[in-house]
Amino acid sequence: MSSASSPRPRTRNTWQKQAIDTILDHSPDFLSAQQVHQSVAESGRTVSLATVYRVLQSQVEDGVVDILALDDGQTLFRKCASTGHHHHLVCRNCRATQEIEAPKIEQWADHVGEDFGYTDINHTLEIYGLCPQCAQAAT
CATH class of the missing domain: 1.10.10.10 (Winged helix-like DNA-binding domain superfamily/Winged helix DNA-binding domain)
Incomplete structure (x- = not known):
């Protein structure tokens, strides 16, 4: 193979x-x-x-x-x-979710692993906030 x-x-x-x-x-x-x-x-x-x-x-x-x-x-x-590694932006209120790519996060995670001698680095990241609709309803 x-x-x-x-x-x-x-x-x-x-x-x-x-x-x-x-x-x-x-x-x-x-x-x-x-x-x-x-x-x-x-x-x-x-x-x-x-x-x-x-x-x-x-x-x-x-x-x-x-x-x-x-x-x-x-x-x-x-x-x-999405295909490939990605992250999520999640509404705390309605749980609407957007898939996002974050190349700087990937680089940061690799550097953190390297700093401590780790290899085969993997991570999960979710960012929470209010979506536009929930934010507007809150005002």
């Missing part, structure tokens, strides 16, 4: 994965695993919450699903709109 080839996805193409993909494909918003689980149930299929978490985590590792960790401890998932 050449170094230019992309890694093979770890997620098998099961009916559970297909059901979860359909739900994520039709939602522009981040969803909790519980919301995905409920949506599968509403479609008439039965799947365990553990399976939903396992499929979502595999898709995160495969780079096809974004994960968003909120400061209240909740974890949300959404199909990636």
Whole structure:
């Protein structure tokens, strides 16, 4: 296998994965695993919450699903709109989310790792604020 080839996805193409993909494909918003689980149930299929978490985590590792960790401890998932590494700007009020690229953050993270002798640096960054609509409603 050449170094230019992309890694093979770890997620098998099961009916559970297909059901979860359909739900994520039709939602522009981040969803909790519980919301995905409920949506599968509403479609008439039965799947365990553990399976939903396992499929979502595999898709995160495969780079096809974004994960968003909120400061209240909740974890949300959404199909990636961007390819490659990116960050999120999140509204604290309505949870509207914008994907952003931040090359200076990438450079900073690499330098911090190098300063301490770390290699294979990875990071997650979410920036929180109020979206224009929520900011206007607050005034």
